[in-house]
Amino acid sequence: MEIGARLKEARESQNMTLDDVQQETKIQTRYLQAIEKGNFSIMPGKFYTRAFIRQYAEAVGLDPESLMEEHKSELPSSSEEEYIQYTRLQRQKDESPSGRNSAFMSFLPKLTIILLIVGILVVALVFYQKTMGSSNNNDNPTQQSDEPVDTYERSESNGNSPEDDDKVSSDQPDSNEKEESDDSSNDQSKEDESNESNQKEDNQEDETKEEPKKQLVLKEKGESTQNGVTPISVYELQNAEELKITFSTVNGSTSYVDIKDASGKIIFMENAIKDGQEVDLKNQKEVTINIGRTPGVSLKVNGESLKYPISPDEQDVQKIRIIKASAE
Secondary structure, eight states, rough: HHHHHHHHHHHHHTTHHHHHHHHHOOOOOHHHHHHTTOOOSSSSSSHHHHHHHHHHHHTTOHHHHHHHHHTTSSSSSOOOOOOOOOOHHHHHHHOOTTTTTHHHHHHHHHHHHHHHHHHHHHHHHHHHHHHHHHHHHHHHHHHHHHHHHHHHHHHHHOOOHHHHHHHHHHHHHHHHHHHHHHHHHHHOOOOOHHHHHHHHHHHHHHHHOOOOOOEEEEEEEOOOOSSOOOOOEEEEESSSSSEEEEEEEEOOOOOOOEEEESOOOOEEEESSSSTTOOEEOTTTTTTEEEEOOGGGGEEEEETTOOOOOTTTTTTTSSEEEEOOOOOO
16 A cells, blocks of 8 residues: 555544644645645655655654655655654744844834934034024124224213324224124135035935945846746845845735755745744845745745746746845
């Protein structure tokens, strides 16, 4: 008896339906049906074929090690990785969202921009107050320059001699020259301060304009194939330190998803991705996302929707590789 028939017989002896096994193992029903029929070609990979069979066997009360040994000739070999036992505790740990840390990291760039704007406004206000105060101080000597006229009038009432009057008159041109010199200095000071203010504003505008734009650029589009090889499309993530993937289900459907790092090691796997599930990959320089059924799931990268390079109607299984661009 083939391994698929053994599993089906054990399931029926437990009075379990395929839906019961799906609820227990979180493996999609179409994969369970393929296992029972021995159709391993639609599975996401050799490694997952063996892993799904082990989980199926445990769910229906069979010893997975004995079953795998007995039917090893029927199973595809897997030399790439060793089997990883995904218990409920591990899945709960993987599925637990980062929560407050994710919210804080999302708010941090906004907080930085707000503080920068407030700082610019404070500097502008202080500079304006200094300019107004300097302008008021410069106006005072002009008012005081009128006082020599009053002194001259008082000299006449005090009975000063004509010679003293002539001396006062001769001193007035010097006072006027001093006033004109002071006014010229004040005007030059105001002009220098105005130029300095304009230069600071221009520098601030240049810094704002030069802020690099965060973007995801398609570098290589995978080719749709019919020979069972999954196409890989390559994106370059520019001007961004964080890398957060958000998955969404489509019309109540879902999909198998796994993510590997640059060395090919699996760092995330989910048999049926949940709506709104997030994966924080900030410390990764390169990741490859394997989507088992693209019509059942969509994804966002750092909050921006990513459109599949190949239409899901044309290519069911696709891989997306994201590489962070090195800072210049």
